[in-house]
Structure formats: structure tokens, C-alpha cells
Amino acid sequence: MSRPGFVLEVDERTPALLMHQGEGFRLEKLPMGSRVIYPPESLPGLRDVDEEIRKALAAPVGRPPLSELLYAGMRLTIVFDDLSLPLPQMQTPDIRQRVIEHVLEAAAAKGVDDVELIAGNALHRRMTPAELKRTVGDRVYRSFFPHHLKNHDAEDKENLKEIGHTRHGEVVEINRRAAESDLIVYVNITLTPMSGGPKSVSVGLASYRSLKHHHNVQTLRNSKSFNDPPNSAMHHSYNRMAALLAENVNVFQIETTVNNDMFPKQMDFLNKREWEWNLKDQAAFLAVRRANELVPPAKRRQIWHRTAAPYGITGVNAGAPEDVHPITLKNVLRQQLTEVNGPSDIGIWGLPYICPYNVNSIMNPILVMSLSLGYLFNMYQNQPIVRPGGVAIFYHPVPNEFHSVHHPSYIDFFEEVLAETTDPVAIETKFEEQFATDPWYIHLYRNSYAYHGVHPLYMWYWGAHALEHLGDVIFVGGDRKTTERMGFRSASTLQDALEMARERVGSSPTITYQHTPPIAMADVR
Amino acid sequence: MKQVALEYHRSVGRYLAGRAITGTRLGGRAAGSVAAGLAPLRVVQRPDPTLPASGWTRVRPLLSGICGSDLGLLTGRNSPYLASLVSMPFVPGHEVVGETLDELDGLPRGSRVVLDSVLGCVTRGLTPCASCAAGKHGRCDNITTGHLAPGIQTGYCADTGGGWSRQFVAHRTQLHAVPDELTDEAAVLVEPLACAIHAVRRADVPTDATVLVIGAGTVGLLTVLALRAFTKAGPIMVIAKHARQRERARELGATEVIGSDRALRTLRRKTGGFVVKPEIGEEFLLGGADVSFDCTSGSGLTTATRATKAGGTVVMAGMPNTDVDLTPVWFRELTIVGGYASSGEDFPDAISLAQDAPLGGYVDAVYSLRRWSEAIQHATSAGRLGSMKVVFNPRLD
Ligand SMILES: [Zn+2]
Numbered sequence: 019m020s021r022p023g024f025v026l027e028v029d030e031r032t033p034a035l036l037m038h039q040g041e042g043f044r045l046e047k048l049p050m051g052s053r054v055i056y057p058p059e060s061l062p063g064l065r066d067v068d069e070e071i072r073k074a075l076a077a078p079v080g081r082p083p084l085s086e087l088l089y090a091g092m093r094l095t096i097v098f099d100d101l102s103l104p105l106p107q108m109q110t111p112d113i114r115q116r117v118i119e120h121v122l123e124a125a126a127a128k129g130v131d132d133v134e135l136i137a138g139n140a141l142h143r144r145m146t147p148a149e150l151k152r153t154v155g156d157r158v159y160r161s162f163f164p165h166h167l168k169n170h171d172a173e174d175k176e177n178l179k180e181i182g183h184t185r186h187g188e189v190v191e192i193n194r195r196a197a198e199s200d201l202i203v204y205v206n207i208t209l210t211p212m213s214g215g216p217k218s219v220s221v222g223l224a225s226y227r228s229l230k231h232h233h234n235v236q237t238l239r240n241s242k243s244f245n246d247p248p249n250s251a252m253h254h255s256y257n258r259m260a261a262l263l264a265e266n267v268n269v270f271q272i273e274t275t276v277n278n279d280m281f282p283k284q285m286d287f288l289n290k291r292e293w294e295w296n297l298k299d300q301a302a303f304l305a306v307r308r309a310n311e312l313v314p315p316a317k318r319r320q321i322w323h324r325t326a327a328p329y330g331i332t333g334v335n336a337g338a339p340e341d342v343h344p345i346t347l348k349n350v351l352r353q354q355l356t357e358v359n360g361p362s363d364i365g366i367w368g369l370p371y372i373c374p375y376n377v378n379s380i381m382n383p384i385l386v387m388s389l390s391l392g393y394l395f396n397m398y399q400n401q402p403i404v405r406p407g408g409v410a411i412f413y414h415p416v417p418n419e420f421h422s423v424h425h426p427s428y429i430d431f432f433e434e435v436l437a438e439t440t441d442p443v444a445i446e447t448k449f450e451e452q453f454a455t456d457p458w459y460i461h462l463y464r465n466s467y468a469y470h471g472v473h474p475l476y477m478w479y480w481g482a483h484a485l486e487h488l489g490d491v492i493f494v495g496g497d498r499k500t501t502e503r504m505g506f507r508s509a510s511t512l513q514d515a516l517e518m519a520r521e522r523v524g525s526s527p528t529i530t531y532q533h534t535p536p537i538a539m540a541d542v543r
Numbered sequence: 544m545k546q547v548a549l550e551y552h553r554s555v556g557r558y559l560a561g562r563a564i565t566g567t568r569l570g571g572r573a574a575g576s577v578a579a580g581l582a583p584l585r586v587v588q589r590p591d592p593t594l595p596a597s598g599w600t601r602v603r604p605l606l607s608g609i610c611g612s613d614l615g616l617l618t619g620r621n622s623p624y625l626a627s628l629v630s631m632p633f634v635p636g637h638e639v640v641g642e643t644l645d646e647l648d649g650l651p652r653g654s655r656v657v658l659d660s661v662l663g664c665v666t667r668g669l670t671p672c673a674s675c676a677a678g679k680h681g682r683c684d685n686i687t688t689g690h691l692a693p694g695i696q697t698g699y700c701a702d703t704g705g706g707w708s709r710q711f712v713a714h715r716t717q718l719h720a721v722p723d724e725l726t727d728e729a730a731v732l733v734e735p736l737a738c739a740i741h742a743v744r745r746a747d748v749p750t751d752a753t754v755l756v757i758g759a760g761t762v763g764l765l766t767v768l769a770l771r772a773f774t775k776a777g778p779i780m781v782i783a784k785h786a787r788q789r790e791r792a793r794e795l796g797a798t799e800v801i802g803s804d805r806a807l808r809t810l811r812r813k814t815g816g817f818v819v820k821p822e823i824g825e826e827f828l829l830g831g832a833d834v835s836f837d838c839t840s841g842s843g844l845t846t847a848t849r850a851t852k853a854g855g856t857v858v859m860a861g862m863p864n865t866d867v868d869l870t871p872v873w874f875r876e877l878t879i880v881g882g883y884a885s886s887g888e889d890f891p892d893a894i895s896l897a898q899d900a901p902l903g904g905y906v907d908a909v910y911s912l913r914r915w916s917e918a919i920q921h922a923t924s925a926g927r928l929g930s931m932k933v934v935f936n937p938r939l940d
Binding site for chain 1: 809815816817
């Protein structure tokens with residue numbers, strides 16, 4: 019039995035606690051009385067995943083069995099979550115591969131021969147052939163790539179189709195092939211409560227025109243949090259779009275969830291609670307830390323990105339998106355949710371080396387912002403772990419480093435836009451259209467491996483709610499110039515950071531450390 | 544009578560040493576002190592220059608500027624092309640405001656004047672060549688003949704002396720009376736302003752054209768001023784290295800000021816188009832400015848050819864001294880326009896523009912001739928030090 023989530027109160031017996039800090043980690047002694055939020059222990063994985071997939075396809079919720087939806091002469095489009103999920107990447111075979119293989123077998127059995135596979139990458143960069151192959155597996159890749167296994171292209175006007183408008187006037191426009199298929203099978207991995215369900219097709223296959231209705235400052239500021247769909251304006255918009263889609267396209271959604279086994283055996287200490295480290299864990303910690311420090315930076319990055327997670331699969335559920343997703347969410351929360359008693363003056367997070375947009379890439383400063391103030395700050399239900407006007411302290415070096423192929427518009431955004439303003443509304447008003455419609459960025463998104471021009475702005479909006487809520491943001495170990503450009507502060511140690519935070523929260527603040535990854539979601543009562 | 548002057552004396556050894564050091568990457572930064580140390584310049588007591596003919600006057604410089612081309616000369620970075628167009632030894636200094644010491648037609652003795660330094664046919668006692676006759680004395684073909692020693696301008700000619708002294712000689716046609724309202728500090732900027740106006744007029748900038756000005760030293764800033772005064776240019780983007788230059792450029796009418804480190808990327812964002820990164824060599828734009836002015840005396844021309852859109856114009860406003868890959872000129876069908884010195888109404892227009900323009904504080908470093916080494920050092924690092932124009936005041940001890 020896995021133990022539930024847990025809030026530790028730091029006392030004199032508490033050891034130094036593990037803190038992720040980019041492509042490294044450290045042990046940090048937190049002040050006495052600090053609270054530490056741990057997620058529930060990793061749940062056991064399903065023993066026979068293939069059997070679970072078969073069962074899910076044969077007995078879906080809100081849809082007939084998959085085999086009954088398949089027939090010769092039909093157009094079948096299989097869409098799958100892209101490289102941004104899960105984090106870190108999972109050890110192969112990827113669950114998407116396993117699900118897709120089952121779907122293809124069923125399709126073949128029914129004589130379906132018009133099958134296309136599409137990565138639901140929305141405005142993310144295209145997946146490389148190697149990345150596609152890793153996700154769908156060798157066999158599928160060899161049979162379908164390149165003509166029938168593709169990335170979605172949100173700028174291919176010919177191959178987009180407007181489905182209609184929601185009652186709020188939101189345009190729903192998705193991939194034409196998918197829209198004109200008799201059946202869309204969506205294969206997802208729901209890593210956080212934010213993703214999956216109504217989001218899958220409406221976002222993964224959408225165009226900028228359609229995305230701008232929910233990917234904006236106003237919506238993000240009213241998504242409290244965006245990991246709590248009932249209280250997320252963003253999800254309300256997804257729901258409206260998904261409802262419209264349901265009237266027009268037939269989606270068979272297959273959702274999967276993973277447990278919290280995010281680091282491989284040799285780094286198992288990263289999955290554990292510190293006071294339970296055995297001698298082997300302690301030795302491993304020292305060995306890994308030392309090796310990590312010794313290796314040259316480029317190599318270090320490569321090693322981290324090649325380190326795949328030995329996730330266990332905690333659920334495979336299929337059916338109508340609106341019926342499957344609640345089951346999926348339950349599975350996610352079962353693994354991630356920990357109840358916390360009220361917010362504190364200061365929230366602390368250690369930022370890992372990865373976020374959804376730097377897989378096999380570089381975590382640039384904008385991504386650091388979106389990981390910290392976007393993803394991690396929003397890992398809550400009810401209220402943030404920091405009180406309004408409180409201080410967020412993050413651990414990350416925030417180097418001024420960008421991947422020139424993956425993030426070209428990010429560089430311009432950092433150098434030009436942030437030099438002028440860091441206010442999300444001002445940025446949206448003055449710069450969004452420029453970045454979204456710039457032909458060069460569009461060219462690089464379509465033909466190279468670049469994120470869409472507008473993507474860095476979305477990343478900034480992702481932090482808009484936190485920016486409004488917090489009194490100060492401090493990066494321990496952060497590059498001073500880079501953090502300043504973004505409107506934040508840097509401190510060399512936690513002591514310094516707490517000293518800097520004093521003007522906002524006084525000299526004896528309450529402190530909560532949200533210990534993640536593995537992912538912990540706080541239910542703040 | 545003998546007088547104090549700074550004299551340029553060519554020394555092949557020093558020339559090569561200066562070029563070798565300042566030509567390197569590292570040397571660029573240290574160029575100031577190195578240049579000063581190696582500069583083939585010395586303080587001399589030399590006889591006052593004599594009046595070569597009637598129509599000439601002696602001039603006592605009040606202020607005399609240090610120009611980029613002077614620095615190029617001293618650091619050995621100027622092209623050897625120019626070497627045969629000067630006569631040794633000479634006294635540099637062609638940006639001058641001074642006082643006349645002799646009575647001339649329409650210019651009474653004691654007049655405050657600025658110098659149009661070009662030494663064309665009339666100053667050489669020759670029947671004007673076609674260019675001179677057309678008022679384009681900058682294009683004169685006779686700068687090596689006549690009754691003066693060779694020299695493209697005062698400041699490069701053995702017979703006239705130059706501004707970096709207590710006295711030189713000038714022909715009536717070279718002198719323009721300065722209105723009382725114009726301070727010496729503003730007047731010493733008239734010559735470079737006239738050149739900037741000339742360069743701008745050479746370009747024939749279309750209405751609403753997007754203009755790129757590369758470099759924000761004196762030439763670059765005065766080019767911005769001239770563009771706003773004499774053309775209907777649209778947005779003017781200025782590539783400036785230093786903070787003070789950026790402020791100045793904005794004051795004079797620049798629409799956008801771009802740092803030099805990622806100029807092409809920023810320019811692309813403003814003008815559209817694509818950035819292309821060749822496997823070897825610098826990035827370039829498919830797109831860019833309609834007209835670019837190279838106001839550096841270095842790498843600016845490469846940037847200009849790579850940042851100007853197809854069919855556009857590149858104006859060489861600064862004296863070039865580097866090799867440039869001309870492939871973009873061919874491929875983008877660029878027009879390259881040279882802009883040397885001034886002609887026609889450029890000087891009178893510069894005098895009136897200097898009266899209205901916000902040029903206060905441009906001259907912020909004044910040296911005596913004896914402190915020439917510090918002056919050269921200061922001028923070489925002027926941008927970094929926040930200075931615009933370093934000048935000599937030869938009356939100081
Ligand atoms: Zn002539």
C-alpha cells in the first residue's frame with residue numbers, strides 16, 4: 019500500500035531536504051517550523067498494461083467498444099500527445115506506443131486502411147523523426163512515417179477546418195484531416211490535472227486563431243488554478259470548445275495516467291523522502307551529485323534528458339472525452355494530491371531541469387518563469403500555498419541560455435519585449451499579434467523545429483496569475499541580470515532570500531516547501 | 544615666427560606596428576592607449592605656413608576636432624589607397640572653427656570661420672576641372688597638382704598646415720563665416736555635419752523609407768540629424784554600442800536604437816523578413832532596411848550589405864577600412880553610394896542646421912596640443928567613455 023501525501027513540519031530531527039536546482043540538486047536545511055508538502059508515495063503500476071488497454075477498448079465509458087466504431091472504408095485518425103508529456107520522458111515502450119498498437123490491430127481486424135497518425139503538438143515545435151519513433155515505437159513508425167505519421171501544423175491553412183463558434187464566440191478550428199475523419203482516437207497521458215479531457219483535441223490540434231480565446235492573460239488570471247478544472251476559466255473555455263467538437267466530430271479518447279516513479283533506479287533517492295534514505299540512497303546521492311558536478315555542462319544536459327522515467331501506469335481508460343476524463347483526474351489526484359492547512363507567507367520550490375517545452379533542449383529564462391510561476395505555483399486547489407502578497411522562492415540558476423533552433427522567438431522576446439515591459443497585459447496588447455503573425459517565426463515553426471512565434475508570450479501569460487498574487491519572486495542561485503530582466507530578484511543562499519523577503523513578510527514568516535518532483539499538488543484548505 | 548603644431552610623420556615601422564595591434568580583436572579594445580603610444584605624431588616648433596597666393600588667409604584655430612579618419616590614420620587602419628594623396632610632413636586637423644588673421648574679399652580680418660577642408664582646383668590656382676566647375680570640389684581630379692603639395696584636404700597637405708596647430712592657411716573659398724549665435728562648440732561640428740548632409744543627399748532617400756544608420760559616433764548621429772532635416776525618411780533605426788549614444792540618437796530623431804550585439808535580429812523584428820545563418824560567416828537578412836548608412840569605419844559596411852533589402856541602397860558615410868564580402872551587393876542588387884566630404888549647399892545648410900539642432904554637450908573633452916596623447920586615447924574610446932567629440936583647443940598650454 020502506498021502511503022498518502024503528507025505535510026512535514028521541520029524540527030531539529032529533520033535532515034537537510036532535497037531541492038532540485040536546474041540540472042542539479044542540493045540538500046537544504048529549512049528553518050524550523052517550515053512545512054514540507056510531499057505527494058502520496060508512488061502508486062503501484064498496473065501489472066498487465068496490455069490487458070488493461072484491451073479492457074479499456076472493449077468496455078469504454080460513454081462509447082461503444084472501439085471495434086464497433088471501426089469499419090472498412092472509414093477514415094481513422096489517431097492523435098497522440100506530443101513530446102511535452104510526460105516529464106521526464108518515459109522508458110520505452112512508451113504507453114502511447116502500446117495503446118496505438120492495440121488501436122491499429124483493432125483497425126486492421128476491421129479492414130480500416132485509411133489511417134493517419136498525428137502528434138497533437140499545437141504550437142509546440144515539431145517532433146523530430148527520432149522523437150516520433152521513440153513515442154510510437156519502431157513498428158508503427160516504419161509503417162506510417164513520413165506520409166501517414168505527422169506533426170500537426172497549426173499554420174497549414176489548407177489543412178485546418180473551422181468547426182464553428184462556441185456560445186461565447188470562441189472560434190474552434192482544428193486539423194482538417196482529424197475534423198473530416200469518421201473517428202478520432204486520441205491517445206493521451208494525463209500527467210497533471212491541467213491536461214487531457216476537453217483539452218486534448220481542442221488544443222492539441224488547434225490553430226493560433228482558436229487558441230487565443232483561452233491562452234490569454236485575462237483567462238489565465240481567472241484560472242485559480244489551471245490545475246483545478248472546475249475553478250479554471252481556461253478549462254471552462256476548453257469545455258465549451260469540446261462540447262462544440264462533440265457535436266461535429268466523433269472522438270474516442272484513451273487516457274492514461276502514470277505514477278510518481280520519475281527517476282530511474284540509480285537515482286531512486288530522488289523519489290524518496292529524505293529521512294527514509296538508506297545507506298545505499300545516501301551513497302547514491304553523493305555519487306550522482308559528484309558525477310553531475312564533474313561532467314561538462316553540455317554533456318550533463320544530455321545525460322539528464324536521456325534519463326527516462328520508469329513510470330508505472332496507474333490507469334488506462336477509454337470512451338467519450340467528457341466521461342473518461344473525470345476517471346482520469348481521480349487517478350491523477352490520487353497520486354499527487356496532498357491536503358495542506360492554509361497558505362503561508364513564503365512558498366519554496368526547487369525547479370528541476372525539465373519543463374514541457376525543453377525536452378531535449380535548453381530551459382531558457384522564459385521557460386524558467388513558466389515552470390515556476392506557471393506550472394509549480396499553480397499546483398494547487400482552493401488557494402495558492404502562498405498568501406496574497408507573499409513571497410515565492412525558487413531554486414534555479416536561470417542562465418541566459420537559449421536553444422537557437424527550438425526557441426528563436428523566445429530570444430527576441432527576452433531581449434526586446436522584456437527589456438521594455440514585463441507586464442503581461444502590456445505584452446499581450448502590444449506584442450502578441452506581431453509575434454503570432456511574424457512570417458519568419460511561422461516559417462521556422464513549420465519547417466524547422468521551432469516553437470511558434472507566440473509561444474514565449476503564452477509562457478509569460480502562464481505566470482500572470484502568480485505575478486498578480488505574489489509580492490515578490492526570488493531565485494536562489496539565479497543569474498542576477500537574467501532574473502532582473504524578468505522583474506525578479508536573485509539571492510545567493512536561502513538565508514539571503516529570506517532576508518530579502520523580510521520587507522514583505524516580516525522576520526518570522528511561515529514557510530511552505532512544495533517538494534516536487536515527483537509531482538505534488540496541494541489542496542490548500 | 545615659429546609656432547607649435549602636431550606633425551604627422553610617416554614611419555613605416557610605426558605604421559605597421561599600429562596596424563598589427565589595432566587590427567586584432569584584442570587590440571580593438573586597447574587601441575586607444577596603443578594608438579597614442581605608437582602614433583606617428585609629434586609636437587614640433589615649425590615656421591608659420593606662408594600664404595601660397597592671394598585669396599588666402601592665415602587662420603588661428605579656436606577649436607579643432609579629432610575625426611574618425613584622423614584616428615584611422617594614426618592607428619594605421621586607413622587604406623593605403625590614400626597614402627599617395629597626402630604630402631609629408633603635415634599637420635592633421637580638418638574640423639576647425641577659427642579666426643582669420645588677414646583681410647579677404649567679403650571676409651574681414653578677425654572673422655570667425657569654419658573650414659571646408661577640401662583642396663580643389665581653385666585653392667590650387669588651377670582652372671576648375673569639370674567637378675569643381677559643377678560645385679562638386681570633393682570630386683576634384685587635381686588634388687595632387689597645382690601650387691600646393693598633394694593632399695585631399697587641409698589636414699593632409701604639407702603646404703597648408705592643419706587644425707591641430709596654432710596657425711594654418713586657408714583659401715577664401717574654403718571659409719564660411721560663422722553667425723554669432725553659433726558657439727565654437729557647435730561650429731566645430733559644422734564640417735562633419737556638412738559631410739553627413741552630403742551623404743544623406745547622395746542617397747536620395749525615398750519618402751517613408753526605412754533607414755538603418757550603423758554607428759552612433761559623430762558621423763552616425765549627425766547623419767540621423769541630417770536625415771530628419773533633409774529627407775522624408777520613415778523609421779530610422781540606429782545601431783549604437785553605447786548608452787550615451789543611444790540617448791543622443793533618440794534625441795536627434797531615431798525611431799529605434801538597436802544594440803550592436805544582436806542588431807540584425809532586432810532589425811528583422813522591425814522591418815520583417817527572414818534571418819539566414821550561413822554555415823560560415825555572419826548572419827544576413829532577406830529583407831531589412833531600404834537604405835543603410837555605414838557610419839563606422841570598420842565592420843559597419845558588412846552589416847550594411849547584410850541588412851539592406853533587395854534593391855536597396857548602402858551609403859558609405861564613414862571612411863571604409865576593412866575588406867567586405869560583396870556577394871550581397873550582387874545577389875540583392877544593392878546600390879552602393881559613396882559619400883565623401885561635401886559640396887554645393889551642404890556647408891551653408893550645415894551652418895543653419897547646427898544653430899537649431901540639440902547639439903549641446905557634444906564637445907565635452909577639450910585638450911591642449913601638448914596633451915595630444917591623452918586626447919587621441921580619449922577619442923579612440925570616446926563611445927565607451929560617453930564622449931561624442933574630442934577636440935583640441937590650440938590656445939591652451
Ligand atoms: Zn578640381
